[in-house]
Amino acid sequence: MNIIDQLSLTAQKHPQKTAYVFQDSETTYLELEGMISKFASSLQQLGYRKGDHIALALGNSPYYVIALYGALRVGAVVIPVNPMYTPHELDYILKNGDVKGIITMDMLMEKFEAIANQLTDVKHYICCDTGSSRSFDDSSVANKMKSFTELIKAGSLGVETPQLRDSDTALILYTSGTTGKPKGAMLTHQNIYSNAKDTADYLTINGEDRVIAALPMFHVFCLTVSLNAPLMNGGTVLIMPKFSPQDVFKVASEQKATIFAGVPTMYNYLLQRAAEPTADFSRIRLCISGGSSMPVALLKNFEEAFNVRVSEGYGLSEAAPVTCFNPLDRPRKPGSIGQSILNVENKVMNEFGEEAETGEVGELAVCGPNVMKGYYKLQEETEMALRDGWLYTGDMARMDNEGYFYIVDRKKDMILVGGYNVYPREVEEVLYEHPGIAEAAVIGAPHPETGESVKCFVVTKDPALTEDVLLEFCKAHLAKYKVPSKIDFLDELPKNTTGKILRKSLRDKVNQ
Structure with missing residues (x-):
């Protein structure tokens, strides 16, 4: 299938049922x-x-x-x-x-x-x-x-x-690459079907649900959870052109929405408007969060404000994307990404390639029918990511004695801006294209609204080069969320004895 x-098949069974609502x-x-x-x-x-x-x-x-x-x-x-x-x-x-x-x-x-x-x-x-x-x-x-x-x-x-065929490629999702060039994760028809079905079954998404699709549809989170899962079960998708708190509340109330899926930034914006008369989530039975870790305080405050359960999960493009969710029939653990969903297995691997002990931190690996077939035209990268039938995520995690997983650290150096992945090398490559740049290093800096923002440190060849000029240059070459929020000028970048830039020293400078 x-x-x-x-x-x-759904159309044959429910021809007159509403598949989606768009602008009423x-x-x-x-x-x-x-x-x-x-x-x-x-x-x-x-x-x-x-x-x-x-x-x-x-x-x-x-x-x-x-x-x-x-x-x-x-x-x-x-x-x-x-x-x-x-x-x-x-x-x-x-x-x-x-x-x-x-x-x-x-x-x-x-x-x-x-x-x-x-x-x-x-x-x-x-x-x-x-x-x-x-x-x-x-x-x-x-x-x-x-x-x-x-x-x-x-x-x-x-x-x-x-x-x-199940093994035929259906989607190629380009993810930011650590080398500065995006990698195309090839997802098969089996990958996208199985993950939509298993996610829907795990979260009990059914034909009576009306799911708000405010996440961008080009992102696999929305594709699987807000589009494929409800449509394959006869549910209704409430399509929103873009996210805004007031519009989400309006759609939720007028269209009697039952499920909302979003990234933590969205929940933060919604919570800020909780006291407004239009902030109506009374019919929402389940909120789904992913994309990045939700602060525990935000999760608890949101649930208290709207009297709704938030199930936090984990996924990545290479896994179509869902691997874990907090279960609905058992206690939810704040700060955890939950347990393995149906037909998907997660485990934590130590530095010796063996399964880590309970509570021990290691690299999260995933196995299941949702795991990609490989990266498009990148055999070496595919072999590094897929080993012995397991997808190595690059995320550091631990598992407790009840099978709940916790992300300890993200992929090395990756920046999460409002749920979007930004790799420093990608921004650095653009900066190096400017003739006035001698050296550049990019890190993530805390941001009150988007979680993180892109911060740059540069050494210039031209002393007259200004931050405004560089920001305009970046805007011409990068999507808005990748554009630096701040560029600092240094005489030299901190390096170790081999000449490698010490990002930790730069992070320490930001956190001082």
Whole structure:
């Protein structure tokens, strides 16, 4: 079974049930199934076949849902892309990912036009109408542009779906790499189906649930927990274009939402508005938190303010993503990421490659049908991550005597900005592209709203170089959440005897 066939079965069983709500407009499972089929048939008419790579650069909308499942139905490999990325960031992913077609919004086309000459393998830019007044008649890629809406209109319900094997790649999720270049984690149809099913079963997500999708759909957390899990069980997805506390409360109240999933930053913003009359979570039966560790004080205060249980879990893109959640039928342990979900096994490994003793800190490793098949075109990195059937996460953890896991430290040097992963090397690479930079080092600094922010230390070749100039340079090359919040100028960076930059000394400087 795969997520596409499961969605078709759900549509057959519950044709008139509401699949999703967007801007107060409801769409049934029968209507969704029809649009997916029509879009898939139009993709086939354009020449897309099983194994072709199609990128999605879209915000949260019905467009995303239809495009995702439509592309999967023809057997394409879908590459979700953060629509906030700059042309500089998009260029690498689209070329490395061998992308043949791009589905995006008209308002984002300027980004793709800027790099179109380098994207020689791209055959089509399928544009979703968001009300942009711009004409694309004079666009450099006008001959490659297709209308998303027109493709659905022209499509046929009789699409022929190729045979999809469990081991076939369904998604390639690009994660920030420690080398500065993103790595494409290949998730199979079995990976995404099994994790959606096992997560739904573990958290009892069912056909009566109405799930708020405020997390970005290009992120696998939202894809699995807020989209695939409810849709495969006949639930209703409440699509939000973006997160805002007031809109979440409005949707929760008016649409009678039962589940909310978010990162700790979102819960912090919601808690700050708890005293307002519109802060209504009265029908929410479960809140799900992931992306980064939730401070225990925040968890307790949120539960007290809204009288709702928060189940904190853990996951990573390479595991589709969920491996642990705090169970609903047993006591929840604040500060813990919970226990292994159904059909997934977690264990802590010591430095000798053996399973650690209870309470001993080691590297968290994961095994199960949700674990990726490898990194795209990166055999060496794949062999380092996948060993003896286990995915080594790089996160340091411990397990107590009841099988609850606790993350002790994150992947080395990784910065978490509002739930988004930022690797220092990625920012440093951009800084080094500036001609006035001699040396650069990036660390995470505490931030009251986003958990962490990006802080830079630089040594310059040009004494006249200013922070404002460097920040503007970064904004042109990095997504907003990766842009440094502060840049300090030093005469030299602290190093050890081998010349390695001592990040700990820089962190100590920040914490003084």
